[in-house]
Amino acid sequence: KKVYSTNIDINTKNNNDTSYLMVIKNNKDLSDFINLKTKDNKNIKLSNDGVIISSSLANKLNLKVNDKITINLNNSNFKIKVSNIFKNYIDNYIYMSNSLYEKLTDKKVIYNSILLINNKLSDSKTEDLKYEISNLDNVLQVTDKKSAIESYQNMISSVNYVSYFLSISTIILAFIILYYLSRINISERKNEIVSLKQLGFYDKEIINYLFKESLIATIIGILIGLVSGSVISYLVMKNFNISTFIYSFNISIISYLLSIIIIIIILLIIYFILYYHLKKINIADEINENE
Numbered sequence: 001k002k003v004y005s006t007n008i009d010i011n012t013k014n015n016n017d018t019s020y021l022m023v024i025k026n027n028k029d030l031s032d033f034i035n036l037k038t039k040d041n042k043n044i045k046l047s048n049d050g051v052i053i054s055s056s057l058a059n060k061l062n063l064k065v066n067d068k069i070t071i072n073l074n075n076s077n078f079k080i081k082v083s084n085i086f087k088n089y090i091d092n093y094i095y096m097s098n099s100l101y102e103k104l105t106d107k108k109v110i111y112n113s114i115l116l117i118n119n120k121l122s123d124s125k126t127e128d129l130k131y132e133i134s135n136l137d138n139v140l141q142v143t144d145k146k147s148a149i150e151s152y153q154n155m156i157s158s159v160n161y162v163s164y165f166l167s168i169s170t171i172i173l174a175f176i177i178l179y180y181l182s183r184i185n186i187s188e189r190k191n192e193i194v195s196l197k198q199l200g201f202y203d204k205e206i207i208n209y210l211f212k213e214s215l216i217a218t219i220i221g222i223l224i225g226l227v228s229g230s231v232i233s234y235l236v237m238k239n240f241n242i243s244t245f246i247y248s249f250n251i252s253i254i255s256y257l258l259s260i261i262i263i264i265i266i267l268l269i270i271y272f273i274l275y276y277h278l279k280k281i282n283i284a285d286e287i288n289e290n291e
Contacts (some may be wrong), residue, residue, distance in 0.1 A: 001023055001024075001025070001032065001033060001107055002025075002111035002115075003023060003024050003025075003111060003113050003114075003115060004021075004022070004023035004101070004109050004110065004111050004112055004113065004114070005020065005021065005022050005023075005112060005113040006020075006021050006112070007019070007020060007021070008020075008033055008071050008072055008073065008094070009072040010022045010057075010061070010069065010070065010071050010072070011070040011071070011072065011077055012190075013090075017057075017058055017060065017061065017092070017165060017192060018092070019053075019054075019071075019092035019094050019283065020091060020094070021071070021073075021092050021093075021094045022094070022095050022096070022154055023047065023096050023097070023098060023099040023101045023109055024095065024096075024097065024098065025097075025276045027045045027046050030045075030046055030095070031043075032117070033115045033117065033208065035051060036054070036084075036086040036095065037086060037087055038084065038086060038087065039055065039085075039087055039260060044084045044086050046082035046095065046096075046097040046282070047084070047097065047100075048097050048099045048100050048103075049051060049081060049083065049100070050081035050082060050083025050084075050100075051069065051071075051080050051081075051082060051083060051094050052082075052083060052084045052085070052086055052094070052095040052096075052099070053069065053082055053084075053085055053093070053094050053095075054085070054086060054088035054091070054092055054093040054094075055085055055087050055088050055089075056088055056089065056091070056092055056096070057091070057092040057093070057176075058082070058085045062091070063082055063085070064082070064085075065081045065082055065083070065084055065085060066081060066082065066083075067081075067082050068080065068081060069081075069082055069094075070275075071094065073101075073105055074105055074107070076105075080102050080104070082210070089106075090152055091235060093224070096102060106226075117163070118144070123146070126144060126146075129141045130144060139226070148162045171226065171233075171262060171266070173271070174262075174263065175269070177268050178214070178218065178266060178267065178269050179273070181214070182210075182214050182270055182274050183224060183274070183277070185210060185213070185214070186274060186278065188208065189210070191276065193206055193210075196209070201276050203275065203279050206273070207271070207274060207276060207278050209269055213272070214267070214270075215267065217265060217269060218289065220258055222259075225259075230251060233249070233251065234249050237249045265289065
């Protein structure tokens with residue numbers, strides 16, 4: 001299908017922005033190639049009295065449905081109604097019907113792009129086809145969906161590596177903090193531990209008694225951490241968005257459960273380590289040291 005595609009300026013009170021404009025003849029041409037949906041997953045159709053804009057652009061310009069957006073077409077500014085907003089996490093896009101474009105500019109649409117559906121060719125043949133088309137006269141650029149997805153995935157993978165590094169660092173830090181707090185607790189209460197041993201308490205009973213405090217503090221820390229962590233993550237992701245990217249905020253239940261399980265595993269490891277240190281405390285040596 002033939003479409004008109006160009007990069008346009010968007011005029012706002014604070015600054016100027018840019019967006020891709022796609023002018024499509026009718027709804028059938030749109031639905032055959034592009035599936036636009038609202039945040040509620042409802043299908044969107046082209047309108048002759050307004051444009052459809054991407055959620056990334058709407059968030060940046062603080063626009064809602066039925067608001068006005070000022071765009072520059074053929075060196076003239078037009079204030080147009082936003083008829084709908086579609087989910088989009090990469091780049092800024094504006095979709096306009098053929099009729100609306102001609103109504104605004106008083107000019108016929110001159111198509112400069114072609115959309116193709118290719119489901120039957122292999123990857124190698126697709127690359128060959130791209131090469132052949134790119135060598136044709138008047139063809140400036142050829143892009144395909146798979147290459148675009150791979151390109152963005154490579155960009156996002158760097159963010160994933162940072163997330164993995166921070167996660168591992170946090171686990172190590174949690175282990176160090178919990179371990180040294182527990183060691184300090186035992187060191188400062190050696191006299192109490194010796195007294196309990198003299199009274200006939202077993203090492204397991206003593207470590208369970210001392211560990212209850214760490215367990216209660218850890219549970220409180222988990223509850224506070226889950227709530228505050230969600231709030232901080234939301235604020236970070238909200239302010240981390242850039243003009244061409246939107247990072248959706250969605251923390252799954254599995255992530256919460258996994259963080260709790262990791263802390264529990266750390267506690268169990270520390271429990272057995274401290275139990276070993278507790279068994280090494282000799283009653284006679286501690287009494288002689290105190291004397």
